[in-house]
Amino acid sequence: MQTSSDTGTIRLPIGSDVDLAWVRQQVRQVAAELGFGLVQQTKLVTAVSELARNTLIHGGGGQVEMTALYRGPARGLRLAFTDSGPGIRDIDQAMTDGYTTGSGLGMGLSGAKRLVQEFSIDSSPGQGTTITVAAWATGLPHPRAEAG
Amino acid sequence: MSEQGAAEESTAVLVSEFLQRRQEQIAQRWADADLFRTVFTVSRDEAVEACKAVVDALSEAAAAGRVDDITAPGFRRVRDQLGRMAASRARTGASPGQIAGEVADLRQPVIALLRGEFPDPAGDQAQECVLALTRLTGTLRVVVMETALSAGEEVIARQREQLLEVATPVIKLWDGIVAVPLIGTLDSARSQVVMESLLNAIVAERARHAILDITGVPTVDSLVAQHLMKTVAAARLMGAECVVSGIRPAIAQTIVHLGIDLGTVVTRSSLADALAYALRRQGIVVASGPPVGVSLS
Numbered sequence: 001m002q003t004s005s006d007t008g009t010i011r012l013p014i015g016s017d018v019d020l021a022w023v024r025q026q027v028r029q030v031a032a033e034l035g036f037g038l039v040q041q042t043k044l045v046t047a048v049s050e051l052a053r054n055t056l057i058h059g060g061g062g063q064v065e066m067t068a069l070y071r072g073p074a075r076g077l078r079l080a081f082t083d084s085g086p087g088i089r090d091i092d093q094a095m096t097d098g099y100t101t102g103s104g105l106g107m108g109l110s111g112a113k114r115l116v117q118e119f120s121i122d123s124s125p126g127q128g129t130t131i132t133v134a135a136w137a138t139g140l141p142h143p144r145a146e147a148g
Numbered sequence: 149m150s151e152q153g154a155a156e157e158s159t160a161v162l163v164s165e166f167l168q169r170r171q172e173q174i175a176q177r178w179a180d181a182d183l184f185r186t187v188f189t190v191s192r193d194e195a196v197e198a199c200k201a202v203v204d205a206l207s208e209a210a211a212a213g214r215v216d217d218i219t220a221p222g223f224r225r226v227r228d229q230l231g232r233m234a235a236s237r238a239r240t241g242a243s244p245g246q247i248a249g250e251v252a253d254l255r256q257p258v259i260a261l262l263r264g265e266f267p268d269p270a271g272d273q274a275q276e277c278v279l280a281l282t283r284l285t286g287t288l289r290v291v292v293m294e295t296a297l298s299a300g301e302e303v304i305a306r307q308r309e310q311l312l313e314v315a316t317p318v319i320k321l322w323d324g325i326v327a328v329p330l331i332g333t334l335d336s337a338r339s340q341v342v343m344e345s346l347l348n349a350i351v352a353e354r355a356r357h358a359i360l361d362i363t364g365v366p367t368v369d370s371l372v373a374q375h376l377m378k379t380v381a382a383a384r385l386m387g388a389e390c391v392v393s394g395i396r397p398a399i400a401q402t403i404v405h406l407g408i409d410l411g412t413v414v415t416r417s418s419l420a421d422a423l424a425y426a427l428r429r430q431g432i433v434v435a436s437g438p439p440v441g442v443s444l445s
Contacts, residue, residue: 020332024367041369042398043405050406082400095405107370111406 010066014055014081023052023064027079032066035099036136039069043134046075047115051081051131059083059129065085069134072077076136084128091121157213159276163262163284164210166277167203170261175199177257180299183250187233193299198233201226206284215284217403218291234296243292251292255285316342318349324356325426327419331364339375343382350388355425358383361419363394372407380413389429393422 010030012023028050031041048064062083068077088094095113100106109131110140111118117135123129167174178184179195188195208222238249242385262281266274316338319327320344326349330344346358360376361366368376380390393416395403416422427434 019333021335024333028366031352035373039398039401042402045367046369046402046406049367049371053371105370107407111237111370111408114405114407115402 006115010064011078012066013061013063014052014083015061016056018031020049020056024049025075025135027066030066031077031135031137034076034077036075036135037138039134040137043115045134047133048079048113049135050112051079054108054131055081055083062128071135071136074136076134078132078134080130080132082128082130087125087127087129088121088123089125091123095121098146151422155276156280158282159273160210160213160215162273163215163277164207165279166262166265167207167258168208170201170265171200171207173259173261174203177261178202178254180252181250183233183237183247183254183259187236197381198229202230203381204289209287210280210284213229214278216287218287218294219437220287223291227291228290230270231295231299234292235299238296244296245294247360248289248293251289252285253257254288255282316345318345320349320353320355321359321423322427322432324353324355324430325359325423326353326356327352327359327361327365327418327423330362332443333367334362334372334375336375338373340373342375343379346379347382347386350383350386357390357391357421358388359391359393359422359426361422362392362399363396363419365394368403370406370408371412373403373406375425377410377413389426391416391422391425393417 010026012026013019014023025043028041028124031044036044038063054065060083062081062085065080065082067078069078089136093099095110096106097110098106109121112133117137118134120132120133121129123133167261175196176199178199179188179192184199188198205222205226208225209217210221212222214220234247236249238244242250259281260279263269263274266277268274286357307321316328316330318331321327326346330342330345332338334342339371344361346360349355351354360379362376376392382390383390391414392410395415395417413423416425
């Protein structure tokens with residue numbers, strides 16, 4: 001991680017469908033305040049919706065930590081989704097388009113990764129899962145994890 | 149039963165008898181307390197009657213030896229009344245904390261009366277009784293708060309159900325064309341209602357085209373997309389073609405990045421475009437006539 005001065009962290013619970021809506025609203029509001037454009041807001045909120053639902057459905061609930069990032073003139077938002085569920089056995093497989101253990105489309109994790117600039121998963125079976133993402137409002141060119 | 153348990157029981161019975169004996173005096177004092185005075189503004193007699201009912205409830209709970217039990221049968225009878233009182237206080241702007249405080253204020257007058265019953269108010273038996281009565285009024289406070297909260301939950305649950313119904317109208321746009329303007333979060337329960345009402349409308353209106361407008365849906369993630377595709381597929385099985393309209397630029401870019409393939413679904417950016425598409429498919433031509441107000445002759 002590059003150094004960046006962080007301000008206050010907002011912690012929101014994820015335990016029900018109502019919480020999902022609340023998390024989406026909060027993220028949209030904070031992103032708008034940080035200067036995210038409409039398209040960036042929509043992408044970030046959609047990614048958050050996918051990841052928060054993963055936390056709820058596969059992790060059995062958990063929480064999200066939201067931290068505003070300031071790196072020079074750039075403004076960003078880091079979100080860490082944590083659950084203490086069964087964990088992910090094969091992360092590569094989970095990140096594959098169309099792979100699902102439930103009844104969804106299997107686009108949640110892989111799709112969310114394409115919607116944000118930084119993405120990391122920390123998980124092992126039985127140890128729960130933490131997914132950390134970060135998105136930056138326009139300004140500095142940011143390094144892209146994916147090629148193409 | 150242990151000796152201590154037996155002693156506690158006899159204390160509770162004493163308290164119960166005291167409450168019965170002094171019911172009128174207690175009720176007269178409580179009727180002037182904030183909780184009852186502000187709720188029963190029309191007549192003081194009403195307040196006194198309400199107070200008596202609460203005294204009876206406390207007495208019954210004490211007689212059963214359940215001074216700490218909010219599920220004691222005595223409380224059940226006054227639960228409705230307490231709920232209405234708390235709701236009435238809440239409507240006039242009292243916070244839950246204030247209401248709890250007002251219930252706590254009922255303790256002092258009745259404790260004072262109880263002390264007066266004993267020749268030696270500092271004696272052991274008097275202390276025991278005061279303690280039991282204090283616990284009893286504490287339980288009353290919990291009962292009031294619990295009743296008030298569960299009433300709030302009922303209201304919320306009812307409103308949720310109403311919202312499900314209200315927020316999904318199916319509109320007939322033309323002969324054989326129906327539309328559903330979707331607004332807000334499309335969770336599983338909502339999308340189920342949407343699908344049901346749309347399929348019913350397709351039958352009722354003999355519709356061959358159905359338009360799902362998502363202008364009012366703030367976030368389209370993979371679950372929402374899946375709900376949309378299921379609805380489209382179900383409509384198709386009934387012989388109706390679905391058009392998804394109201395796809396804003398930001399939503400379009402997000403769907404592409406998310407990797408969802410909506411290729412099998414007919415989509416349009418606006419409801420007007422979707423209607424035009426449906427009309428054309430049905431062979432209906434809308435021509436512009438002469439301007440209104442201009443006479444042809």
